[in-house]
Amino acid sequence: MTDYRMDRVLTKNLILSNVTKTFGPMTALDAVGLAVGPGERVALIGHNGAGKSTLMKIILGLISTDAGEVTVRGAAPGSGVARQHVAYLPENVAFHPALTGLETVRTYMRLKGEDPSGAMALLERVDLGAAAKRRIGTYSKGMRQRIGLAQALIGHPRLLVLDEPTSGLDPVSRREFYNMLDVLAAEGASILLSSHALTEVEARTDRIAILSRGRLVADDTLSGLRRRANLPTHLHVRARPGSADAVAAELSGWRYNGTMVELACAPDEKLARLGTIAGLGAQVEDVEVIPPSLEDIYSHFSQIAADGGTP
Amino acid sequence: MTRILATAGAETRIAIRNRWVTIAILTMAVFSLVLAAAGSAPTGALGADALSVTIASLTSLAVYLVPLMALLMSFDAIAGEVERGTLSLVLTYPIRRAEILVGKFIAHLATMTLALAVGYGLAAGVTIAMDAGAVAGLPALFRLLWTSVLLGAAFLCLGYALSAWAGRPGAAAGMAIGLWLVMVVLYDLGLLAAIVADGGGWFTTDAFPWLLIGNPADAFRLFNLGSSEATSAAAGLGGAATSIPLGLALASLLAWPVIAFGLAVLSFRKVSP
Numbered sequence: 001m002t003d004y005r006m007d008r009v010l011t012k013n014l015i016l017s018n019v020t021k022t023f024g025p026m027t028a029l030d031a032v033g034l035a036v037g038p039g040e041r042v043a044l045i046g047h048n049g050a051g052k053s054t055l056m057k058i059i060l061g062l063i064s065t066d067a068g069e070v071t072v073r074g075a076a077p078g079s080g081v082a083r084q085h086v087a088y089l090p091e092n093v094a095f096h097p098a099l100t101g102l103e104t105v106r107t108y109m110r111l112k113g114e115d116p117s118g119a120m121a122l123l124e125r126v127d128l129g130a131a132a133k134r135r136i137g138t139y140s141k142g143m144r145q146r147i148g149l150a151q152a153l154i155g156h157p158r159l160l161v162l163d164e165p166t167s168g169l170d171p172v173s174r175r176e177f178y179n180m181l182d183v184l185a186a187e188g189a190s191i192l193l194s195s196h197a198l199t200e201v202e203a204r205t206d207r208i209a210i211l212s213r214g215r216l217v218a219d220d221t222l223s224g225l226r227r228r229a230n231l232p233t234h235l236h237v238r239a240r241p242g243s244a245d246a247v248a249a250e251l252s253g254w255r256y257n258g259t260m261v262e263l264a265c266a267p268d269e270k271l272a273r274l275g276t277i278a279g280l281g282a283q284v285e286d287v288e289v290i291p292p293s294l295e296d297i298y299s300h301f302s303q304i305a306a307d308g309g310t311p
Numbered sequence: 312m313t314r315i316l317a318t319a320g321a322e323t324r325i326a327i328r329n330r331w332v333t334i335a336i337l338t339m340a341v342f343s344l345v346l347a348a349a350g351s352a353p354t355g356a357l358g359a360d361a362l363s364v365t366i367a368s369l370t371s372l373a374v375y376l377v378p379l380m381a382l383l384m385s386f387d388a389i390a391g392e393v394e395r396g397t398l399s400l401v402l403t404y405p406i407r408r409a410e411i412l413v414g415k416f417i418a419h420l421a422t423m424t425l426a427l428a429v430g431y432g433l434a435a436g437v438t439i440a441m442d443a444g445a446v447a448g449l450p451a452l453f454r455l456l457w458t459s460v461l462l463g464a465a466f467l468c469l470g471y472a473l474s475a476w477a478g479r480p481g482a483a484a485g486m487a488i489g490l491w492l493v494m495v496v497l498y499d500l501g502l503l504a505a506i507v508a509d510g511g512g513w514f515t516t517d518a519f520p521w522l523l524i525g526n527p528a529d530a531f532r533l534f535n536l537g538s539s540e541a542t543s544a545a546a547g548l549g550g551a552a553t554s555i556p557l558g559l560a561l562a563s564l565l566a567w568p569v570i571a572f573g574l575a576v577l578s579f580r581k582v583s584p
Contacts, residue, residue, distance in 0.1 A: 060403045062584050080405055088403040094395040098328035099321060110317035111404040135328075151400070 012037050013085075013159045013190035014059060019068035021054055021214075028054045030214040031068065036159070036190040041181060043201040044194045045298060046211035052194045053091065055211065056161050059192070060088055073158055084112070087157035089148045091164040091194075097137030101128055101147050104136060105154070112155045126150045127176070141168040149177065153184075160184065162193040166200065178204040202294040210298060212305035222294065229300045231292035232264035237277055238286040247283050251276065259285075267291075314406045318414025319421075326384070326422045335380055335422055339430025342372050347434040362438045362448025366455055369434060370535040373427075373459045374528050378466040378495050380426070384419045385470025386487040388412075389579060390480045399584035408579050412471055412572070416464075423463040431456050454538060458531055461564045465527045466491075468571030475578040495528050530563035 014036040021029040029051045036042050044052050057063045058070060061078015075081035095104050101123055106116035123132045126146040136144060145168045152160055160181075166174045178200065181191055185206075195201045201208065202222055210218040218225055239247040239259050248255045251273075253263030265273045270289065277287050292300075326332050346368040392398035401411065435452050438445045470487055477483035502522060509515050523529045537557045 057399070057584070060399075062399055062402055083403060083405040086403060088400060090396045090399050092396055093400060095397060096321070096325055096395065098325045103321065103324060107317050107321040108404065110320075111314050111401070111406050113313065113405065 013073055014192065015069075015071045016055075016059070017069050019055070019058060019070060020066050021051075021058060021063070022066055027214050029058070029065075032211070032214075032216045034209055034216060034219060036192055038158070038188040038190055039185045040207060041185050041191040041193070041205040042207045042209055043205040044192060044209050044211060045196075045198065045201065045294075046194075047302065050211040051214040052211055053163060056088075056163055056192070056194070059159075059161055060086060084155070085158040087152040087154065087160045089152045089160075089162045089165050091167070093148050094144065095136045095147055098135060100133050100135050101139070101143075101150075102132040104147060105150050108151045109154050114155045122150045122153055125153065125180070127173075142170060142173055145169055146173070149180070153180075156187070157189060159190045160192070162191065164195060165193055166195060166197060174200060198294040198298060208294070210301045212302040215305055217305040218297075218301045222297075225294075225297050225301070226267070226292060229292065229297045230267065231296050231300060233267055233270050233292065234290040235263050235265065235270075235273060235277070236288040236290060237261040237263070237284055238288075240283055240285055243283045247280060250280060250283075314404075315410050315414045315417070318406070318411055319417040322415050322418030323421065326418055331384055332422050332425065335384075335426035336429050338376065338380070339426045340433050342376065343369060343430035343434035344437060346372060347437040360445045360447045361442040362435060362445035363451055365434055365438050365445075366448060366451050367536065369431065369455060370532060373455070373462070374532050375495055377423070377427070377459050377463045377531075378528060379491050381419070381423060381463045381466035382470045382473075382487040382491050384422065385415075385467045386474050386477075386483040387480050388415050388419075388471050389474040389582060390477050390483040391474075393478055393582065393584065394480055398582070402584055409576050412575055412579060415471070416467060416572070419467050420460065420464055423467070424460050427456055427459050427463070431459075451535075451538065455535055458535055458564055461568060462527055462531045465564075465567035465571050468568055468575045471575035472571065472578040475575065475582050478582070494526060498526050499529065524559050524563045527564060527567040530560040530567075533557070534560040534564060 012035045014034070016032055016034045019029055019032045020027070032051075032055060034042075044055065046052050054063070058065055059072065059077055061072075061076070061082060070077045072079075072082040073085050099107075102119055105119040105122055109116045109119055109122075120129065120132060123129055126149050128143060128146055128150065131139065131143060136147060139147070145165070149165065152162065166177055169177060174197075181193075181204070185191055191205075193201075193205070207219065207221055208225060209216060218228070220228065235253075237247060237251065237253065237260070239261055241259055244255050244259050244261060247253075248261045251261060251263050253261045255261050263273065274287065274289075277284055347365050349368065389398065392401065402408070431452055435445075435449065438448075469490060473486045473490060474480075474483045477486050502519060506515050506519060523533065534557055537560065
């Protein structure tokens, strides 16, 4: 596992090294090491039961570790310092239906020692200004999720731990949500979020950490993961009507409908293959390059881990 | 302190919106008025003032109603937060578990105190309006009020302990009703059965008084009926009150909220969010 030296303690908002947690005979986390610096947005992905929520709860100090070390802003998780700087959004959180959005956010602000007069501004930031004085019982799922976000923005947190933050949000709200994270990251906050929506994670985070059966099997930028996985890039070639078979034969690809030919190549062969395709001239109408998606990369790394190998 | 008050404020709003405040006040008001009206009839025969007679009836009512109301208000306190997923969130804020409990306790106890004060106040008003001499019973009414608050406090905290232990609101509700049945109804029946079986032996003379004082509901009844001039109006186990020092009953009433709060904190600490 990665060795995180002490001098990095001051430059990272979150450091985990060799964190292990077992529940009875089950190992939920196995020697996990991860660090998140200021301004970094890290996505934590993995199957259900891979250990994402357990990891988050350890970072928040809600559950203890069996071995390993965790520091949040240089302090122990769950300590006064750590709690003051950390914000959390639990998965599927449901605030009390009898309270209004404004009352809820004001209560949480007072719990964090903040002046509750700023509650309205927070609610406007998550686009709930108009509904602030309505009871949460009348809110839609997306609105309830945004109350959770407003709560997570209280007191300029240095580390945001967000468990499935965009579940229940419509596409527009999702985009606004990630824009909000960009602003927070630009201000120096560290963000650790889990998600099953790989396409949005792919576009809107700096690093991706993949957990599989309690082990951290990858922790890199998307391009770094692509390089390491070395998965084939797919080329979709549209042939002129009638010449699909000829194009397929020429490129040793395979035809998958009337005019489309698909071929796969290693990432470093891509340019050479494109040159060959361009050489076919009028036989080809269009070509599209499909790099391996995060889904492919994710399956690749979790498969290796499932087979017991080291990626 | 801000954090405790923030919790208490939110809980008070929830109690008002969930109609708990209304239900508690209405229940106490209706029962108190009925007992005041019924209690004012036989005064002459007993030689006590009308209010003292009403207080004896109110005591018997409070023994059942106060623990029930307290348990109904508190059973959801922790299990509900677990179910909604807000407990794990609150615990990431800079607030201690005991502070969360204190905040909820303040709100719930304030609601109960208000309901009791309205109910008893109405009973006193009606009784005094019918018989001016009933003013003599006011100190006893005040004693009934603060001991009822203590009884409520004990059962609120027992409710929190159950709520944390049960983990789910449904289970907590069932356990709360079960606890009420055992501590308020079956406990006395059990003691009665034991006395009958014992036939005036060691159990009746040595164990029984302590067992009676050990239960907060019985201690409450003993203290109020024992202190009152209207003991003769009391029925049931309260009749045994004469042989037991009132100070011990009061000590039990004071100790129970503290013990129960300790139990609630211990039980809450074991909850893994």
